[in-house]
Amino acid sequence: MPPVTPDTASAVGEQAAKRLAALDPLLPAPAVPAGCGATLAATDPDGSVTALGTCEHWAGEPGSLELTWGAARRFQLTPQIAGPDVPAALDGLLAGWRDHLASVPEAAEEDTAVVMTWPARDIGGPLTLLRHGLAPRAVIAARPAGRRAATGVPVERGVQIRQAGPVDLDEVVRLGLETVRYDAHFGTVIERPETPVALRHEAGELLAAPDPWVWLAERDGAPFGLLYAERPEAAGWIAPMVRAAPVAYLELMDVLPGERGRGVAAALVSQLHRAADESGLAVMLLHYEQVNPLSGPFWSQQGYRPLWTTWEARPASTLR
Numbered sequence: 001m002p003p004v005t006p007d008t009a010s011a012v013g014e015q016a017a018k019r020l021a022a023l024d025p026l027l028p029a030p031a032v033p034a035g036c037g038a039t040l041a042a043t044d045p046d047g048s049v050t051a052l053g054t055c056e057h058w059a060g061e062p063g064s065l066e067l068t069w070g071a072a073r074r075f076q077l078t079p080q081i082a083g084p085d086v087p088a089a090l091d092g093l094l095a096g097w098r099d100h101l102a103s104v105p106e107a108a109e110e111d112t113a114v115v116m117t118w119p120a121r122d123i124g125g126p127l128t129l130l131r132h133g134l135a136p137r138a139v140i141a142a143r144p145a146g147r148r149a150a151t152g153v154p155v156e157r158g159v160q161i162r163q164a165g166p167v168d169l170d171e172v173v174r175l176g177l178e179t180v181r182y183d184a185h186f187g188t189v190i191e192r193p194e195t196p197v198a199l200r201h202e203a204g205e206l207l208a209a210p211d212p213w214v215w216l217a218e219r220d221g222a223p224f225g226l227l228y229a230e231r232p233e234a235a236g237w238i239a240p241m242v243r244a245a246p247v248a249y250l251e252l253m254d255v256l257p258g259e260r261g262r263g264v265a266a267a268l269v270s271q272l273h274r275a276a277d278e279s280g281l282a283v284m285l286l287h288y289e290q291v292n293p294l295s296g297p298f299w300s301q302q303g304y305r306p307l308w309t310t311w312e313a314r315p316a317s318t319l320r
Contacts, residue, residue, distance in 0.1 A: 004041050004049060012052050015082035024121045026142055026283070026307055030080045031240040038100045040077075042092025044085065051081040051089035053097060057106070065198035068180060070188055071113035073106055075316050079116065086124030094132040098319045112316040117241075120306035133320040134311040136290045137188045142242055143284045145277050147303035149270065155263045161271055164214040166207045168223070172214060173200045175226035179254040186289035188312070203228070213248070215271045217255065217264045224259050227268040228252040232281065241308060244282035251286075260294075269302045 017029035033056050040053035056076045060067040077097050081089045101107040101114065116134065118125045126136070155161070164172055176199050183189040206212050206228070217225030232239070232246035239247040250272065255265045276284055286304065288295035313319045 004039055004052065008049050009052060012049055012082045013080050016051075016080035019081065019083055020119060020122075023119055024307070026144070026242050026244065027119055028240060028243045030078060032080065033078060035078075040093055040096045040100065042089045042096070044088070050083065050085070051079060051093050053080070053093040054078045055097060055100060057104070059106075063194045063198060065195070065202050067192055068190060068195045068198065070115070070190070070312075071314055071316075072111040073109060073316075074112070075101055075104070075107060075114045077114070077116045079118075086122070087128045090125055090128045091132075094128065094319070098132070101316060101319060107316040110315050113312045113314040114316045114319045116311050117308045118311055120309050129311050131320070133313045133318050135187075135313070136309050137186075137312045138287050138310040139290055139296070139306045140238075140241060140308040140310070141286055141288060141299050141304035142307040143273070143302065143304040144244070145281050145283065149266065149273070149303050150301040155267045159217060159219050159262075159264060159267075161215055161217050161264075161267050163271075164207060164212065164216050164226075166204070168214075168216060169200065169204055169207055171216060171223045172203045172207065172226060172228065175216075175223065175254045175256075176203060176228060176252050178256065179226075179252045182254070183289055183292065186291050188289060188310075206230070206234070213272060213275060215268050217259075217268055225255040225264045225268055226253065227272055229272055229276075229284075231279075235285070238285055242283050242285060246281055247283050247285060248276055248281050249285050265298065266302065273303075 013030065020027040032054050035054035036057050038055050040055060041049050042051040044050050058074045058076060060072050079093055173196065177196060180189055180191050180195060184191050207214060213229040213231055215227045216223040228251050230249040230251055232248050235247055235249040238249050239245060253265065253268060288299055
């Protein structure tokens with residue numbers, strides 16, 4: 001393989017950015033992290049570099065809420081694919097990534113995953129990703145400001161949607177844990193012993209802020225629905241996943257099973273969208289589980305569309 005010079009890296013990055021922009025106007029140029037130092041590259045038959053990959057080694061802090069959203073140790077690949085043969089370039093990157101991780105002792109641990117986020121509209125990747133043992137786990141969906149939701153069922157009389165505050169912390173945590181427990185059925189989310197305390201800490205900080213983007217649905221003073229979102233100042237961690245700005249993130253939403261199908265979830269989302277649009281937000285992002293039978297149809301009706309798909313293999317040693 002030829003050496004990856006700064007000029008080569010720059011040329012690949014430029015072509016990769018153009019390719020993504022042509023696929024989807026919401027996709028940003030690849031944000032390349034510092035990485036672990038491994039050089040991952042793919043070449044075409046004449047030896048020209050057609051793709052570069054950056055591997056990050058991530059380990060969750062004990063007690064953090066981030067441990068709820070996946071494996072305790074994650075190896076994350078950021079690809080830059082110039083093309084034109086996307087499947088071949090991706091195949092080369094994944095083979096190099098597999099060989100690199102074979103020399104990393106921590107990758108042999110059980111509570112690990114390899115993770116790669118792939119553009120939802122890029123049809124050149126899925127077959128190669130599947131062949132290397134990765135599976136689609138979660139979707140990052142985007143709703144540009146002003147996009148209308150489909151008309152739904154009106155909320156029944158007697159149901160109140162109200163903004164939550166610090167006094168509602170117990171109910172926010174209770175309903176947030178219901179979301180975690182439901183999503184845990186689908187393979188990405190893990191309810192851990194520290195999850196309740198970590199969620200309480202994060203929710204407490206959010207509710208203590210002025211005008212939190214947290215709403216409850218209740219009947220006769222008893223909450224049964226929750227929507228919980230991060231304003232742009234707290235959503236910087238996911239903002240690089242989309243070209244537009246400012247960006248906010250819808251972190252949790254739950255309506256208890258016996259109350260679903262009555263328009264309550266749509267009413268909660270409507271409250272958020274109204275506040276977000278009035279604030280000048282450009283895009284709202286959220287995650288949902290790929291195989292959750294409720295999420296895809298619901299979020300599509302609310303004006304969201306898939307932007308990225310997160311592919312994983314667990315444990316990391318199962319990468320082929």
